[in-house]
Amino acid sequence: MLNYIKAELYKALHRPYLWVLLAVMLALEELFLWLLVSASFVDMVAVLSPLMTAGNFLVIPLSHLVVSGPYGSGTLKNELSFGLPRSRIYLGKLFTAVLLGVALCAVLIAFYLGTGWLLAEEKGGETLLENLSVLAYVVAGSVPLWLGSLGICMALFFL
DSSP: OOHHHHHHHHHHTSSSHHHHHHHHHHHHHHHHHHHHHTOOOOHHHHHHHGGGGGGHHHHHHHHHHHHHHHHHTTTTHHHTTTTOOEEEEEEEHHHHHHHHHOOOOOHHHHHHHHHHHHHHHSSTTHHHHEEEHHHHHHHHHHHHHHHHHHHHHHHHHOO
């Protein structure tokens, strides 16, 4: 199973679709941060918390990235004829999508916080630690929802 996940990660990382998706998301984050450029860093962190539901919409291109390769080129029949069970194929692709999703989420949140820190005129405040802890709580609460959405989306793509 580990070799299958490594192969799926290799295929996903060498497709330009992933890098275009990441570049578009980072550009949209940069645009969003430029709209908040007059705000303090504490306010930028507070604005990020309600935006965690956007992760549910990112599971669609992420699922398409992982699943569309074999279905587009017809190579899933090669995996099946090689003797891999369908459960291993589905779980391998799902775990690959989970790894890519977690990495994408970490990059996007780190980029937002890092760029927000650089752009903000007022860096700290008495509520910065409180807002960061609320953000961590919201991210921890959002991850199971994202994973559930990812599982449903992957199952629908396999249909």
